[in-house]
Amino acid sequence: MKTTIGFEEALRARNLKVTPQRMLLLGEVSRLGHVGIDELYEKVKTVSPSVSLATIYKNVNLLVEEGVMKEVPIEGRKSVYEIDRGDHIHFVCRTCGFVEDFNTDSDELCAMFTERYGRQIDGFGITLSGHCSKCRQ
């Protein structure tokens, strides 16, 4: 589990200032796992009501560009965001939209796809779908 200290380091390493808004935002994304802009804004506001939506947008865009967070685009829904911890793919529940991480080995998968399609593959986004335990029954 990534700690709050880890985020401070990540910010400093990129010459970004460690502000309360950023730490709160990163903490919520980390805690929730995957979260859309609206939900993130709501959660952040419950802790610190003065934080503005503009700050959420500015920071999400910035942190995605800087590689601290990652956008997870989903068919038929709005994108959600996560802390970039690398090497995993996503499982989305067809019914409720809940997103889970599945561990994977990126290099292995890239190699597999590169061989299978005869083209150099250096990245991928994989979103599997099915039903989560709650919606399965």
Added chain:
Amino acid sequence: MKTTIGFEEALRARNLKVTPQRMLLLGEVSRLGHVGIDELYEKVKTVSPSVSLATIYKNVNLLVEEGVMKEVPIEGRKSVYEIDRGDHIHFVCRTCGFVEDFNTDSDELCAMFTERYGRQIDGFGITLSGHCSKCRQ
């Protein structure tokens, strides 16, 4: 290659009327392969300038719901749309965003993922990334 007749049948099979706007829209999506809303609107307008953006939106949403077209969400870009021909995954050029189809066997891949992760997988979205021939050099 899918013909214009194929689209008429697809529409009639769903009790949707065969209008010039729809045929033009489907024709452009088919011809271009993968296209965003804006580009689609521009292309359609060059052929038939009276078509409205609202009609583009209404039809794209409708045709995606009806399974005639498919949304292809892409990290860091806006979604593009394609004719739903099933059984393929996407390759997106990191540099120019060009989207290519790679043929695949959906059932085989679902089975592979189901086994690998121990969860029933009944669909997936896979977007590989690398560089297209033009941007590679």
Added chain:
DNA sequence: CTGGTTGCAAAATTTTTGCACTGGT
């Protein structure tokens, strides 16, 4: 101090909607 960051409000962009009219069946 000082430049990056924030909050607010306004602006820009994107998407949806209401409604009268048109046109496919």
Added chain:
DNA sequence: ACCAGTGCAAAAATTTTGCAACCAG
């Protein structure tokens, strides 16, 4: 002739931007 589909304009929703004040380093 009926009603889905269209175009237009307005509205709603989403995202970006400008700027003065603020605060982390």
